[in-house]
Amino acid sequence: MMDDTSLVQGLARDLDGSFELVDALGALPNRYKAAVVLRHVQGLSYAEAAEVLDQPIGTTKSDVHRGVRLLRERLEAELLVEARNF
Secondary structure, rough: OOOOOHHHHHHHHHOOOHHHHHHHHHOHHHHHHHHHHHHHHHOOOOOHHHHHOOOOOOHHHHHHHHHHHHHHHHHHHHHHHHHHHH
């Protein structure tokens, strides 16, 4: 099973650029966007991200997981549309 960081990096690579990833990140609800950016873009640990967000570590892990899931769903859907139009 692929970890969240590898998944986000793989989706960005598959999309041949980061415009789609930036758009997808921008569309996330703020709580998920903040958690994903702190964890996967800035590279903070869950504990560090939780401290920045002033919330429990379990909540931060949940927010990161949900944010990555929403990103995956949106980006995979975009890849399918692009593949059908190719």
